[in-house]
Amino acid sequence: MAFIIFYYRHNVKLNCFGEKYIKMDEDNKSDTSSNNGSFGDASKSIYEAYIDIAPNEQQWKKDKVCHICKKKFGSKISLINEKKFRCKFCWRGTCGDCSKARAMHPDFEKPQRICNACFQKSKENRISEGYSIELNRARSEKDLLELQLESLKRETQQSIKEKGQLEEKLEQVQKEVSLEIAEQQLSVDALKSQRDEISKKFEGLKSSLTTTEEERNEKDRILDELEKELFSLKNNKCGEKDEIGDLRNLLAEKQDENVRLLRKLDEKKAPPPGENNKQRKRREKEEKFREEIEELLDQIKAVQDENKLFIKEISDINTEISSIDVKKQNLQDELEELEFGPIALQRPGVRQSMIQIEEQKIKELKEIIQDQQQKIDKLKSEIQKSKPINDREMSSADIN
Numbered sequence: 001m002a003f004i005i006f007y008y009r010h011n012v013k014l015n016c017f018g019e020k021y022i023k024m025d026e027d028n029k030s031d032t033s034s035n036n037g038s039f040g041d042a043s044k045s046i047y048e049a050y051i052d053i054a055p056n057e058q059q060w061k062k063d064k065v066c067h068i069c070k071k072k073f074g075s076k077i078s079l080i081n082e083k084k085f086r087c088k089f090c091w092r093g094t095c096g097d098c099s100k101a102r103a104m105h106p107d108f109e110k111p112q113r114i115c116n117a118c119f120q121k122s123k124e125n126r127i128s129e130g131y132s133i134e135l136n137r138a139r140s141e142k143d144l145l146e147l148q149l150e151s152l153k154r155e156t157q158q159s160i161k162e163k164g165q166l167e168e169k170l171e172q173v174q175k176e177v178s179l180e181i182a183e184q185q186l187s188v189d190a191l192k193s194q195r196d197e198i199s200k201k202f203e204g205l206k207s208s209l210t211t212t213e214e215e216r217n218e219k220d221r222i223l224d225e226l227e228k229e230l231f232s233l234k235n236n237k238c239g240e241k242d243e244i245g246d247l248r249n250l251l252a253e254k255q256d257e258n259v260r261l262l263r264k265l266d267e268k269k270a271p272p273p274g275e276n277n278k279q280r281k282r283r284e285k286e287e288k289f290r291e292e293i294e295e296l297l298d299q300i301k302a303v304q305d306e307n308k309l310f311i312k313e314i315s316d317i318n319t320e321i322s323s324i325d326v327k328k329q330n331l332q333d334e335l336e337e338l339e340f341g342p343i344a345l346q347r348p349g350v351r352q353s354m355i356q357i358e359e360q361k362i363k364e365l366k367e368i369i370q371d372q373q374q375k376i377d378k379l380k381s382e383i384q385k386s387k388p389i390n391d392r393e394m395s396s397a398d399i400n
Helices: 116-201 203-268 277-340 348-385 390-399
Strands: 012-014 020-022 101-105 110-114
Touching: 101 116, 110 116, 116 203, 116 277
Parallel strands: none
Antiparallel strands: 012 020, 101 110
């Protein structure tokens, strides 16, 4: 079909397919009767039509009957014959009863006669255009949900990969700590043997231990600092648990909102009364799009469940770290027992040498414990950074 664009003061427009249609006054629209196709007061109103203009303007001359009701035309008006009129849009012959409406014509630039068939086709085209816009919007929402689902999948895969790396690091650190604890245990056993031997030889020299009170006070101060640091770590863990609880509550609220929106969608699925086949097909197509959206939401929920499992695994890792802290504290207690146990006094020539050996070993043990603490703190920091952010799960609810 050849398309011709007219510009005039009555606003001729083109639809999305490049076809010409005529804009008319929407405030005076009226529907056709569902029984006999009559238009009521259509002759008194000007309508907005979405219809092409037929190219053959002489076609109406060949029509012997009304192309809508099939009544015969005649030169004399009677009960059998009807006066012939012509629809200025399809250029077909029509009777007066089947062409009461008027519409703006782009060629004549004024209202012209339009038959009931063209008027009905115009209404169908206008409704079809509205449904096309709605379907395009639904497709855009579907594409957006698919992109968000793909993003969540990539983030989950990245989280799983980071979790595997952290587990490998934790396993390596646990092996190193186990070896160091075993070595330290051997050292502690050796020191205990030396302590027993010294206690047997220098029981009479207990009074000289008063000179080590200052060292003991210094070590007490260090232990107090370690206890404060341990208390701070426990408080941080409690804060993390509170944060996880808040995030779970927020997730529950979003899930309730999703259920409410799905109920609204179910209410909209009820077919309107008196719908035709074309409207039913459009409604079924919309329901299909809604079902696809619900499937995407189910997949998003599955990803959220995987994130919950990941959070639980991180909690288990924190429990293992706490177990390592307990082992470290037990080792410190054994070291304290070694340092402040009943050590016998030494003779003037031997006492200084034994104290120096003991202090050197204690210094080495403290350095090993400090190195372990640094490794554990570093691992805790990495686990804290790798925790998934549950706020990403809330965007799916906004999309619904």
